[in-house]
Amino acid sequence: MEKTEHKKGFTIPIGPQHPALKEPGHFRITVDGEIVTDVDVRLGYAHRGIEKAAEARSWVQNLYLFERVCGICSHIHAMAYCLGVERLAGVEAPPRAQAIRVLVAELERIHSHLLWLGVAAHEAGFDTLFMYSWRDRETIMDVLERFSGNRVNYSANILGGVKYDLDDEFVQFMCEGLDYLETRSEYYLEVVTTDAMFLQRTQNIGVMTRSQAELLGTVGPTARASNVHRDIRYEAPYSAYKQFPISIVLDQRGDLEARFVVRIKELFESYRLIRRILEELPEGDLAARMPRKIAEGETVSRVEAPRGELFYFIKSNGSDTPERVRVRTPTICNMMSVVKLAIGHQLADVPMILAGIDPCFSCNDRMFRVHLDQSVYANVGPLKG
């Protein structure tokens, strides 16, 4: 902190309150004219003490608590928690429940990626694309609402299975929605790869090489856009991804355009997977019986959230409340790449680079201490301490 105080240059604060940020985060951007020479990031404005709160609630109550970690990817949080608790209890959800979980997770990915497309376009000042993609996102919101009665916190999971079943009328409604979205996604892919004005803002901006992406520990589409083979659904298939494998979407280039392309291509993968699940949906129960108290032990549950790897560590002491639940969301893994990539770019590119990782500030705010080992970063270049 001392060092940054004395640094020369003109510091532009972005956040905690800023029109570009819909959630609180603080970026101190030092510029020389329009060129960024230094970026400092400060998070923690939305720390809500969820991990501590979890220790005072029962296993079932926590399901609803963790669903509210993130306002966009609510289902995947509950799913990660359920998978972990089920593993501790030695219970496996029935195949039909697992398939429905994955189906909802993919619906959620579609909604999240379309939302991101709009936000990223807005950061580039391309409000028409923003409005179009959010209009189309309503299709998937309607599907989720028809499925669960809710647009955001669908609450589809229960410990040991799922709450809602699929009926023919809903499946018909969903398939129509997916058909429409598929044609729209093709159009968006064309726009982000051919619109010359937009490409000026994305091509060769924020380029992250594969080795940088690995060293900075990026996850999710951000890493995959730099050709890093990192997708939990692919590396360590969980739940129904074993029966319904996905193919990983990669891009060589590592710039902002690649991040657009990877996310939009993942949409097609999600459409394909959902249709495949509908074809081969297993019959059977929706939930298995769960004990009220969970056997002593600890486990790690990793799932692929729309933004990347979501990590849950769950420890039970044999009672009806967890002893410790640790959540690590993908944004915190990707945040350092913003700090690194923004340097040397124009100020105007910073919001784009930040949006490129699809940040979700409120989910990533946790309290913990990190002991920085500078030698790790020697290969990526200097980072400020």
Added chain:
Amino acid sequence: MMGTILPVLASLLLFPGGLTVFLTGMAYEWMNRKLLARFQTRVGPRWFQPLADVIKLLAKEEVVPEDVHPGLFTALPVVALAGCLTAALYVPLWGVGPLYNFPGDLIVTLFLLSLLTLCLGIAGANTFDRFSLVGATRAFTQLFSYEAPFLLALLGPAFVAGSWQIDEIMASGAARWVILTQPIGFIVAVIGLIGKLELPPFDAPEAETEIVAGSLTEYSGRGLALFHMGKIIELVLGITLIAALYLGGLYSPLDFLIKTIALLIVIVILEALFARLRIDQSVGLWWRYGTLLVLLQWLGTIFWKGVAI
């Protein structure tokens, strides 16, 4: 005595100057916002929204930040608006012909229109707000990049007409629309106007995702309202000027409405179509393409004029 002053006052304050200019500006701002919203599949504002915005802002308390020159802070919006209102006197608004004219009024009008951008830049540089300072730098950078091609593009018709007076240029272009003989100049003029008004895609000086509101970040209340009024009046004046010079002149209110609204629609389509350009990209665009193209146009015109004589 009273008999001569009253019509002059009425023409300055009611029609075609003063109140009419304000109301026309608001109407065109509403059309701009509504059309853009419809292109983006939004609902858009109600018809009285621009008026409501201005009344609200005028009624609000104006906060003068610390460390600014208070005189400049209050005077700049007034000067900017005054510049625009003065320019309105030399422009054939509503197709009734310019209120005043003299040889060389085209040049004066163009510089009066630049006053707004100048005031915006100084207003940004006057405060210590960092967003304003960056906004001011960008506003000036943009001023220096679009101004030359825009000026050259509007002087093209004047050159052909052999006059610097707006109504004479209009008269000479009435028979054969200048847009047909100088299409490049027309395109550069329209895009230059978008740059002048800081509308997308040339809205880097007030890019909200980077620098909040640019130069005007510290302005609230009256100052913001006056700057805003200046901007919407400049929108109307710019469109009128281009229509008068390139689209065969404006000789009746219907003529005015058809030609200016058509131009406005073109501008809104361009607004909706593109992503925001970075400031270096817009400077590059103007100097690499805009200026060169317009100079080519000039060369062609000079050549053609030489042959015709």
